[in-house]
Amino acid sequence: MSGSQTNRQLFRNAQSLIPGGVNSPVRAFQAVGGDPYFVVRGEGAYVYDAEGHKYIDLVQSYGAVIAGHAHPQITEAIQEAAALGTSFGAPTPGEISLAEEIVNRVTGVEQVRLVNSGTEATMSAIRLARGYTGRNRIIKFSGCYHGHADALLAAGGSGVATLGLSGSAGVPPSAVADTIVVPYNSVPEITQEDACVIVEPVAANMGLIAPLEGFLPQLRAACDAAGTLLIFDEVITGFRLAAGGASEWFGVTPDLACFGKVIGGGLPIGAFGGSEEIMRSLAPTGPVYQAGTLSGNPLATAAGCAALQLLDSRAYQQIYTSTERLGRGLEKVLNDAGLPATVPRVGSLLGLFLGDKSPTHYDEARTTDEKAYARFFHEMLTRGVAMAPGAYEALFIGLAHTEDLVDTIIDAAAESAASI
Numbered sequence: 001m002s003g004s005q006t007n008r009q010l011f012r013n014a015q016s017l018i019p020g021g022v023n024s025p026v027r028a029f030q031a032v033g034g035d036p037y038f039v040v041r042g043e044g045a046y047v048y049d050a051e052g053h054k055y056i057d058l059v060q061s062y063g064a065v066i067a068g069h070a071h072p073q074i075t076e077a078i079q080e081a082a083a084l085g086t087s088f089g090a091p092t093p094g095e096i097s098l099a100e101e102i103v104n105r106v107t108g109v110e111q112v113r114l115v116n117s118g119t120e121a122t123m124s125a126i127r128l129a130r131g132y133t134g135r136n137r138i139i140k141f142s143g144c145y146h147g148h149a150d151a152l153l154a155a156g157g158s159g160v161a162t163l164g165l166s167g168s169a170g171v172p173p174s175a176v177a178d179t180i181v182v183p184y185n186s187v188p189e190i191t192q193e194d195a196c197v198i199v200e201p202v203a204a205n206m207g208l209i210a211p212l213e214g215f216l217p218q219l220r221a222a223c224d225a226a227g228t229l230l231i232f233d234e235v236i237t238g239f240r241l242a243a244g245g246a247s248e249w250f251g252v253t254p255d256l257a258c259f260g261k262v263i264g265g266g267l268p269i270g271a272f273g274g275s276e277e278i279m280r281s282l283a284p285t286g287p288v289y290q291a292g293t294l295s296g297n298p299l300a301t302a303a304g305c306a307a308l309q310l311l312d313s314r315a316y317q318q319i320y321t322s323t324e325r326l327g328r329g330l331e332k333v334l335n336d337a338g339l340p341a342t343v344p345r346v347g348s349l350l351g352l353f354l355g356d357k358s359p360t361h362y363d364e365a366r367t368t369d370e371k372a373y374a375r376f377f378h379e380m381l382t383r384g385v386a387m388a389p390g391a392y393e394a395l396f397i398g399l400a401h402t403e404d405l406v407d408t409i410i411d412a413a414a415e416s417a418a419s420i
């Protein structure tokens, strides 16, 4: 039990029971040093740690909690669902409701399969693409993160980038033998050997990198020419960048789209979808096996529906406006304080790159000043602003980050940069 233990005591206990004290590596603060804060409660834009500190949260469960922590409507939906039973092993009406919310919003998605995480979504979408095309090879872009399935861990972003790994031990060469890794923002050669190309339409796991003009449409055309499926990994961009995700934002429709984070309202979920013609290759109607004991879980579908209902066009406008305000403010105060920085942004997404020039691919992203980030991170934390403990994660703001809070973050950034 936590009782009145300090973050340090909790972290020691956690380390004795859980490898590295965490259930996802980036949370361990290895890249920034020090002990992680243990969250005991969240409300709106704030999280509260075990020592009673209050932080404006720019992590927001890596984008999953776009409506803010413990949003009353989402909490109520979960409580109502929980009282009716938590998992059945039989279909539930809630699965139809969430599928409908997704299909209605996203162009090209006629059917959707619900899973339990973004990793499951991308992993299953790849299997489906291979099964549907009868081809083995897949193409991914370096610095794009698609979860932790074997075939997709090659040159991943997020924690893989933060820890400086090229991939992972335990992934046999055979598992990545059919994975081709190419640089982001240039269209690779695509042949009839390739089952699919998977891409983050806005790269949000190597800092934030926007697709260059023409990149996504040209990728679409090159895939079409080779009969290769285009998969958009919209686990971050889906329902965040716009109601219809990056495909709406950029006007490019993929063959398959993967979702996670926002669609669960903070509960574990993922989804992938596409045309009925492709999706019916999945079991039980087709030969591509895919399953899950807890898939379409009634708490997750209830939370997801409640979250999506909050995201009307006014909500998106609000987040676009605060993103722009925060981005401009940060860029100005950091550079004024002599800390060279760019704050790339696309709609409701923003990142922080400590360097002179916005990167356009992974090798450039890796020139970010990780040491400066670590110092800036701790200065911000001391001033009550919690960013992700790694230089390659995006900054997440949502409906709970009011204009006043955005200005508070900018003030904290000015002071933090000045003290470095």
Ligand SMILES: *Cc1c(COP(=O)(O)O)cnc(C)c1O
Residues within 6 Å of the ligand: 062, 116, 117, 118, 119, 120, 122, 145, 146, 147, 148, 200, 205, 233, 234, 235, 236, 260, 261, 270
């Ligand atoms: C977070 C993320 C994933 C993995 O989702 P999990 O729910 O952590 O398994 C996949 N793709 C992208 C783009 C992500 O940001």
